[in-house]
Amino acid sequence: MLKKIAGFIVFISICALLSGKTAMAEVYEVKPEDTLATISDEYGIPEDKIVNKNKLLSTALWPGQQLEIPSKSGFDEIKAPFLTTSKLSSSLPELFIGPRVSLAKLMSNSLDNEMIYMGNTDKKRIALTFDDGPEDTYTPQILEILKQKNVKATFFVMGERVTEYPERLKQIHEEGHVIGNHTWDHPHLPELSDQQMHENIKATSAEIEKVTGVKPDLFRPPFGEIEDRQAALLSGQGYRSILWTADSRDWEGLPAEEIVSRVKQDARPGVIALQHNYHASGPFETVEALPQIIDELRAEGYEFVTVPKLLDAKGSHSKINAFQKINAMNH
Structure with a gap:
């Protein structure tokens, strides 16, 4: 029972991080001199993540516009849950809803349900x-x-x-x-x-x-x-x-x-x-x-x-790294 409860807490915590809907989500008011690039640099968040989070149909911004800044948190930065599940000797899906659920599918469903307005910005x-x-x-x-x-x-x-x-x-x-x-x-x-x-x-x-x-x-x-x-x-x-x-x-x-x-x-x-x-x-x-x-x-x-x-590269590296970390911790 303790294992199930601990797994449930970990699962809910990671879902909150994945959805980007944590209580501490930051809202930024656009200033006259701002561009997507300057806001991206200030927060260290890729432009496409800002665009997709705010469902922007244009890269042009206007003064006073309210932008929700996506959280930097991701599977690459989450260490405590992995340690917890490792100590409990079970993967997150096994702890919460049984061993038949694929963690890759669980992550994919959590990360990919948003609409896409902008693609990978690594190349021109x-x-x-x-x-x-x-x-x-x-x-x-x-x-x-x-x-x-x-x-x-x-x-x-x-x-x-x-x-x-x-x-x-x-x-x-x-x-x-x-x-x-x-x-x-x-x-x-x-x-x-x-x-x-x-x-x-x-x-x-x-x-x-x-x-x-x-x-x-x-x-x-x-x-x-x-x-x-x-x-x-x-x-x-x-x-x-x-x-x-x-x-x-x-x-x-x-x-x-x-x-x-x-x-x-x-x-x-x-x-x-x-x-x-x-x-x-x-x-x-x-x-x-x-x-x-x-x-x-x-x-x-x-x-x-x-x-x-x-x-093609949108989010792939973070997902792959997350899968690798989870597999390493659980084997």
């Missing part, structure tokens, strides 16, 4: 993303530009358009771009029941897999609207919910120069840029803006990568 890389296709007007032009510029991008596609333009989706896949799920028909997710959301997304993934042979593990919510609970449900189904940190607002019919300006003003390592490869009617100048975005940001030293590549 940006991910270009395109929503709402495929179709036969703008998508072919965008693909040609990407091919000429030797850029791989990420396309978040809708199920109903995949059924209408399967060959275009196949082209996107065969040219080396990554494909993500953007629902079947672009609903407002908070208005759907869990079952409706599940069926909508499942149908889209099935259609994508039928055309490309690959089941997507990236998801982007329409309008950027998704509840934390819904993102957690999707995480449990193997999806990473991808938002953005630079919004071109090309869907508003902005001129190419303004689209370029909007993306460039938010450009920094780890940024995920939102554009579209579908537009129903009216002015739409993403095709004109795209070559300028690529050329001007490349001139500043940026590399363009897919979303998975942007995220």
Whole structure:
């Protein structure tokens, strides 16, 4: 009984640290001279962790803005719980809910249920993303530009358009771009029941897999609207919910120069840029803006990568080190 109680206390403590929702969470008020970089340097917290914690859709800050500063605490810094479980001769899952639970899965579920607005900032890389296709007007032009510029991008596609333009989706896949799920028909997710959301997304993934042979593990919510609970449900189904940190607002019919300006003003390592490869009617100048975005940001030293590549090192080292420490303490 004592072992169970001690295990429960340790488990709850680590869950609190993982969720970053400790009572001592610090809130910072942005000053006029502040940038993400200066705040990151001041607290020793990576920019992407600040962005993702605060769900920032832009890297631009404004005076008076309130930012929650993520805790530095992590498995790499937690020593007492490991010593405790070692002395008790049981792993945390065994102490709390039995030996059949994988600690790796437990950690993964705790760490990965958040939405992603920004990727790894270790390298000067940006991910270009395109929503709402495929179709036969703008998508072919965008693909040609990407091919000429030797850029791989990420396309978040809708199920109903995949059924209408399967060959275009196949082209996107065969040219080396990554494909993500953007629902079947672009609903407002908070208005759907869990079952409706599940069926909508499942149908889209099935259609994508039928055309490309690959089941997507990236998801982007329409309008950027998704509840934390819904993102957690999707995480449990193997999806990473991808938002953005630079919004071109090309869907508003902005001129190419303004689209370029909007993306460039938010450009920094780890940024995920939102554009579209579908537009129903009216002015739409993403095709004109795209070559300028690529050329001007490349001139500043940026590399363009897919979303998975942007995220490939995100959190991996801390998790691996944590697993190694736990295994070492329990064997």
